[in-house]
Structures are given as C-alpha cells and as structure tokens.
Amino acid sequence: MEFDFKSLKRKDLQRLCKKHGLRANSTNSQMADGLASLFKVTWPLIRYFFPNLFLLKNFRVFSPPKSMNV
DSSP states (O other), X not given: OOOOGGGSOHHHHHHHHHHXXXXXXXXXXXXXXXXXXXXXXXXXXXXXXXXXXXXXXXXXXXXXXXXXXX
C-alpha cells in the first residue's frame, strides 16, 4: 500500500515534511520523494512491531481494556 504524495498540495507537503524532520523548502517533487522514501522504510517496521494494531477497531495505544477496572 503506497500513498501518492505527489498529489498533495504544497502546503500539505511542507507540513508533513516539517512533522517528519525533512526539508520543507525544496521542490514539491523532492518533498514528495523524501516522504515516499521515509514511509517505505518506516511502514514495514510499524507493521512488523505492531502487526495487530490496525486490525483492532477503535484501538487506544495506552489505555487499558475496560474489563480491567483500573
């Protein structure tokens, strides 16, 4: 599953680049390529370490289950 970053507007590309520590003052194409290469590396790691994360409906990462009565 890949996202087409080249279809985003410049402001959105800049916002994503800043959020992920990439240069936000380059061309749209360079920003899109940088984001695409970043997510090619990180997405498999997320899926490896958290395989069931996206299968759960309304998941909460740090909240205990309701049945624990904490």
